[in-house]
Amino acid sequence: MDLTVILGPMKSGKSLELISLLSPLRHSNVTHAVYQSSRHGRDDGVVSRVGGVLETRKVNDLSSALDDDVEVVGVDEVHMFGADDVAVVAALLERGTRVVVAGLDLDHLGRLFEPVIGLLELGPAKVVHRRAVCDCCRRFNATHTQVLHHGEPYLADSTGALPDDGTYTYEARCRSCFVGPVRAPGPTPMG
Ligand SMILES: Nc1ncnc2c1ncn2[C@@H]1O[C@H](COP(=O)(O)OP(=O)(O)O)[C@@H](O)[C@H]1O
Numbered sequence: 729m730d731l732t733v734i735l736g737p738m739k740s741g742k743s744l745e746l747i748s749l750l751s752p753l754r755h756s757n758v759t760h761a762v763y764q765s766s767r768h769g770r771d772d773g774v775v776s777r778v779g780g781v782l783e784t785r786k787v788n789d790l791s792s793a794l795d796d797d798v799e800v801v802g803v804d805e806v807h808m809f810g811a812d813d814v815a816v817v818a819a820l821l822e823r824g825t826r827v828v829v830a831g832l833d834l835d836h837l838g839r840l841f842e843p844v845i846g847l848l849e850l851g852p853a854k855v856v857h858r859r860a861v862c863d864c865c866r867r868f869n870a871t872h873t874q875v876l877h878h879g880e881p882y883l884a885d886s887t888g889a890l891p892d893d894g895t896y897t898y899e900a901r902c903r904s905c906f907v908g909p910v911r912a913p914g915p916t917p918m919g
């Protein structure tokens with residue numbers, strides 16, 4: 729069936745959106761399962777900061793979703809999964825399963841997460857891009873997540889999941905307030 733991808737920085741309401749889309753299914757006959765990466769230690773289940781909870785199965789990878797054989801599959805913190813898990817999503821869609829995924833699009837350096845690239849390549853029926861309020865300038869245009877370590881931007885070139893256990897603090901930021909790695913200047917335009 730179809731794929732819905734919910735993206736945005738931390739605090740933008742991705743969990744809220746996932747809960748509002750999938751929680752009614754508990755009251756229906758539609759078979760469904762929601763998976764969350766076990767690398768996400770902050771919550772047991774999809775928990776929105778504004779309230780609301782969705783029961784999840786904590787998994788290291790999505791392979792069990794193929795065995796569960798339900799009509800609707802939800803995936804939370806999808807940026808914490810890998811290329812093999814994107815292949816599982818593709819197989820589920822091929823089989824006629826409706827899949828709804830939510831996660832960060834951009835990492836702490838402002839780069840697209842690899843599984844997000846793979847999901848967008850599957851040609852989702854719907855992509856929801858949510859914004860948060862910038863924790864610096866307070867405008868409602870935050871697209872990035874600034875990770876701070878002892879109050880300074882964390883700019884290490886790491887790709888693993890970052891814990892939300894107090895080691896780092898996380899701020900939603902707009903593109904102007906976001907501090908990313910210094911990039912080498914590109915070629916000067918001709919003309
Ligand atoms: N900087 C912020 N911008 C927007 N909402 C915020 C911010 N800080 C806290 N919130 C609260 O967080 C809620 C969204 O939280 P949540 O659903 O957990 O988002 P996400 O899953 O994207 O991290 C908002 O509805 C709002 O009540």
Ligand SMILES: Cc1cn([C@H]2C[C@H](O)[C@@H](COP(=O)(O)O)O2)c(=O)[nH]c1=O
Pocket residue numbers: 737738739742743768769770805831832834835836837873874875888889890891892
């Ligand atoms: C920026 C960034 C964040 N993470 C982690 C930190 C949290 O556990 C989740 C996002 O939680 P949300 O509020 O539900 O959006 O992702 C990460 O692993 N890598 C990063 O670059």
